[in-house]
Amino acid sequence: MSPDPAPRTYEPFEASDAEARALASGLRLRILRLCLDAPLTNREIAESVDKNPATTLHHVRTLVDTGFLEALEPRRGRRGAREIPYRTTGRSWYARTPGGGGGGGAMLEAFLSEIEQVPEEERGLTRLGLRLPAPDMDELRDRLHALLVEFHDRPRDPDAEPWSLFLALHRDTSTRPRQE
Numbered sequence: 788m789s790p791d792p793a794p795r796t797y798e799p800f801e802a803s804d805a806e807a808r809a810l811a812s813g814l815r816l817r818i819l820r821l822c823l824d825a826p827l828t829n830r831e832i833a834e835s836v837d838k839n840p841a842t843t844l845h846h847v848r849t850l851v852d853t854g855f856l857e858a859l860e861p862r863r864g865r866r867g868a869r870e871i872p873y874r875t876t877g878r879s880w881y882a883r884t885p886g887g888g889g890g891g892g893a894m895l896e897a898f899l900s901e902i903e904q905v906p907e908e909e910r911g912l913t914r915l916g917l918r919l920p921a922p923d924m925d926e927l928r929d930r931l932h933a934l935l936v937e938f939h940d941r942p943r944d945p946d947a948e949p950w951s952l953f954l955a956l957h958r959d960t961s962t963r964p965r966q967e
C-alpha cells in the first residue's frame with residue numbers, strides 16, 4: 788500500500804444541514820476515526836464496529852456524500868471480490884455545527900464506545916472543577932484551542948502509536964448555585 792498523502796488542511800466552515808446530520812452520529816464519528824490512519828473497506832469497518840455491513844454501508848455513503856470520507860481505487864478482497872477502501876478526508880475537524888461539532892451526544896457516544904475497548908491501566912482520565920472569572924475562562928478556551936490546532940497541524944508520523952483525545956469543558960451542574 789502506498790504511504791498516506793500529506794494531510795489536507797481546510798478552513799473552518801459552517802456545516803450544511805446534511806453535514807451536521809452526518810456528524811451527529813456516534814457510529815459515523817467512529818467510522819471517521821477508524822479510517823483516519825489506514826483506508827478500510829466497508830466489510831472491515833463493519834467488523835471493527837461490530838455491525839452488519841449493510842448498516843455500515845448506509846453510514847459510509849452518508850460520509851462520502853458529505854465529503855468527510857473518500858472512496859479510493861477498488862481492490863480485490865476475499866475470494867477476488869471487488870472492495871472499495873475508504874479514507875477520512877480530515878474535513879470533519881473543521882466543520883462548525885450547531886451544538887459544537889457533531890452534537891455533543893454523538894461525540895460522547897463515540898468516545899464511550901472507544902474508551903470501553905481500552906484497558907483501564909492505559910486510560911489517562913482526569914476531572915476537575917474550576918472557578919475562574921470570565922476573562923480567565925476565555926483565555927483557557929483560547930489557549931486550549933490553539934494547543935489542539937498546533938498539535939493537529941503537525942505532520943502525522945505513520946510509525947507513531949495512535950492516541951485519541953476527548954476534551955469537554957462545561958458549566959459544572961454538580962454544585963449547588965451560590966446564594967446571592
